[in-house]
Amino acid sequence: MRVKVFVQRLRETRVIDLKEDSRIEDLLKMLRISASEVVPVRNGVIVTEKELLKDGDEVRLLSVVSGG
Amino acid sequence: MVCEDCEKKAVYISLSGRGLCSKHFKKYFETKVIRTIKKHGLIEYGERVLVACSGGKDSTALLSLLWRLMRNKRENIAAIAIDEGISGYRDVKLKGLVEFCRENNIPLHTYSFKEQYGFTLDEAVKISRENRLKIKPCYICGVLRRSLINTYARRLGFSKVATGHNLDDEAQTILMNYLRGNPSLLARLGPKTGIVEDEGFVQRVKPFYFCTEKEDTIYALLTGIEVDFVECPYHVENYRLEIRDFLNRLDSTVPGVKHGLVNNFLKMLPLLKREYSSRSLGHCRVCGNPAAREVCRACMIVEKIKPFLRG
Numbered sequence: 001m002r003v004k005v006f007v008q009r010l011r012e013t014r015v016i017d018l019k020e021d022s023r024i025e026d027l028l029k030m031l032r033i034s035a036s037e038v039v040p041v042r043n044g045v046i047v048t049e050k051e052l053l054k055d056g057d058e059v060r061l062l063s064v065v066s067g068g
Numbered sequence: 069m070v071c072e073d074c075e076k077k078a079v080y081i082s083l084s085g086r087g088l089c090s091k092h093f094k095k096y097f098e099t100k101v102i103r104t105i106k107k108h109g110l111i112e113y114g115e116r117v118l119v120a121c122s123g124g125k126d127s128t129a130l131l132s133l134l135w136r137l138m139r140n141k142r143e144n145i146a147a148i149a150i151d152e153g154i155s156g157y158r159d160v161k162l163k164g165l166v167e168f169c170r171e172n173n174i175p176l177h178t179y180s181f182k183e184q185y186g187f188t189l190d191e192a193v194k195i196s197r198e199n200r201l202k203i204k205p206c207y208i209c210g211v212l213r214r215s216l217i218n219t220y221a222r223r224l225g226f227s228k229v230a231t232g233h234n235l236d237d238e239a240q241t242i243l244m245n246y247l248r249g250n251p252s253l254l255a256r257l258g259p260k261t262g263i264v265e266d267e268g269f270v271q272r273v274k275p276f277y278f279c280t281e282k283e284d285t286i287y288a289l290l291t292g293i294e295v296d297f298v299e300c301p302y303h304v305e306n307y308r309l310e311i312r313d314f315l316n317r318l319d320s321t322v323p324g325v326k327h328g329l330v331n332n333f334l335k336m337l338p339l340l341k342r343e344y345s346s347r348s349l350g351h352c353r354v355c356g357n358p359a360a361r362e363v364c365r366a367c368m369i370v371e372k373i374k375p376f377l378r379g
Contacts, residue, residue, distance in 0.1 A: 008297045034320040036236075039285050039295075046079040046289060048087065050069040063297045064285040065236075065312065066124045 001055035007031065008038075009063040018053060025049040027059065037064055080286055083324050090290050097287045101133060101275050108259040110273040111228055116144045118226040118270075120217050121176075123149065123161030125288040125295045126232030128168055130276060132291055134230060135174055148220060148229075150213045151180040153188020157300050164294060177224065179216055185370050187377055192369075193302065195376040205302035208369055215357060215366035221270040233274040236281040239326040240311045242333045247311075255340035257333070266349050268358040280326065 001020060005027065006013045018026060024040045024047060035049045041060040042051055053059070069078040071089035078087030088096055105111050111134075119134060121127040131147050138145045149165055151158055162178070169176040182188050187195070189209055196203045221229045238257065245253045256262055259277040262269060276284055288295055303309060319325050351357065352364035354371075363371070 011297075034316040036280065036282055036319050036326075037316050039282060039289065045077075046090070046286060048069050048078050048081050050078075050081065062285065062289070062295055064281045066122075066126065066281075 001053065003027070003053055003055075003057045003059055005031070006058075006060045007033070008061060009065070022053050023049065024051045024053065024059070027053065028061075031061075033061065038062060039064060079290070080283070083327060093286060094290055097279060097283055098133065100278055102137070104259060104277050105273075105275050108273075108277075110259060110275055111230070114141070114144070115228055116226045117228045117230050118177075118217075118221045118224065119145065119147045120229050120231045120272075121147045121149045121165050122232070123158070123163075123165040124232070125293055126234060126276065126281070126284050128165060128232075128293050129284055129288040129291065130230060130232040131168075131174065132172070132293065133287075134275070135172060146175040146177060146224070146226075148177045148179075148217055150216050151178060151182075152209050152213060153181050153190055154209075154300060154302070155188075155190055157298055160298050164296075168293070177220060179220060181212060181216075184216055185212065185373075187373055189302075191377070192373050195373050199376055201372055203369060203372065206306055206308075208373075209302070211365045211369055215355070215364065218268075218270055218357060219355070222268065226270060229270050229272045231272055231274055232276055232284070234276040234279050234281050234284050235326055235330055236312070236315070238274070238277060238333075239315055239329045240308055242329055243315065244307060244311050251340060252344045254333075255337070255344040258337050266358040268351060268356065278330075 001022070002015060002017050004013065004015055016027065016030065024042070025035065028035055028038070028049065038061040040047050040049065040051065041062060042053070043058055069081065069087045070076065071078050071092050072086050073092045074089055076089035079090050080088045080093045082088065111117055117134065119127065119131045121131055134145055135142070147169055149162055151162055166176065189205065192208050193205045195201065196208070217229055241257060242254065259274050261272040285295055315326055349358045349360060350362070352359040352367055353362055354367040355364060357364050357366070
C-alpha cells in the first residue's frame with residue numbers, strides 16, 4: 001500500500017510504500033522518528049502509534065518539540 | 069486501539085499502556101496538572117499568577133488551562149511575553165499569542181529587549197560574534213528574559229510566575245547540568261524553582277512538570293491551540309538539542325527513561341537544596357534584582373554589549 005506522509009519538523013511530504021497491515025509505528029520506524037517526538041494525525045484525526053494504515057491514507061506527523 | 073474508559077478510538081497511549089480517547093485524555097491531563105499544583109503547593113488559594121508565554125503551544129496551553137481553572141478569580145491571572153527581537157521567529161509566535169489573549173479577554177503584558185535594554189537579541193548576537201565576546205545567543209536570551217519576567221512580575225504584584233516547562237524540558241535540564249557538573253544549578257530545579265528565598269524573587273512554578281511534551285501537544289491540539297513549528301534561528305547552537313534527541317532516541321527503546329530520570333532526581337532534590345541553601349544573596353547594584361555577585365548576570369551582559377551599540 002501507498003501512503004502520503006507530511007513530516008512537520010522537516011516540512012516535507014513523501015509518498016511511502018508499506019507492507020499490508022502496517023501501522024503508524026512501522027512508518028515511524030522506517031522514517032527513524034521516535035514516537036515521543038510526534039503526534040500522528042491520520043486523515044485529519046489524531047491517532048496512536050498502533051493505528052492500522054490503509055492504502056491512500058494521508059498522515060501528518062506533527063512535531064511535539066518546540067522550535068526554540 | 070480504543071479508550072479504556074469508553075471504547076471510543078484512542079488518541080493516546082499512556083506509559084502503562086492505557087488507551088485514552090480525546091475526552092478522557094483531556095480529563096487525564098487536567099487531573100495530572102491539578103494534582104501537581106496541589107501536591108507541590110505551586111499555586112495557593114488567592115495567589116496572583118503571571119503566566120510566562122512564548123507564543124508556543126506549551127505556555128499557551130498552560131495559560132488556557134489556568135485561565136479556566138481560575139475562572140472565579142480572574143483578576144488574579146495574567147500573561148507576560150518578552151519580545152527578544154528575533155526576526156522571523158518571535159514576532160511570528162507573539163502574533164498568535166496576542167490573538168489568543170484578545171479572543172479570550174486575557175490581560176497580556178508585553179516587554180521587549182529593545183525598549184528595556186536598547187538592543188534586540190539579533191543585534192546582541194551580531195555584536196557578540198563580531199567582537200568575539202563569546203556570549204552564546206541562548207545564554208543572552210535566557211538570562212535577560214528571566215530577569216525581565218522577574219522584574220515585571222514583582223512590579224505588577226504577582227506572587228508566582230507559571231511557566232510551560234514540561235517533563236521533557238526538566239529531564240533535559242537535569243541531564244545537561246549533571247553532565248556538565250553543575251550541582252548548584254540542579255538544586256534550583258523541580259516543580260518550584262529556586263533555593264534561596266528573597267523578596268526580590270518571584271517564584272517560578274511548573275504546573276506541566278509531570279506532563280510529557282507529547283501530552284502537552286495533544287492537549288493543545290484538542291483544545292484548539294495552533295501547533296506550528298517555527299524554529300528559532302539560534303537553535304542550532306544549542307547543547308540542549310543534542311541532549312533532547314539523545315533522550316528521545318533512548319526513550320523509544322527504553323520507554324519511561326525520562327520519567328525515571330525526573331522522578332529519581334526529585335528524590336535527591338531535598339539533599340541538593342539543603343547543600344546549596346546556605347549561599348547568601350545580595351542585590352545587584354545596577355538593577356536591584358537578587359544576585360550572587362555585585363552585578364547580576366543580566367546587567368553584566370548589558371554592560372558587555374552596550375559599548376558596541378551604534379548611535
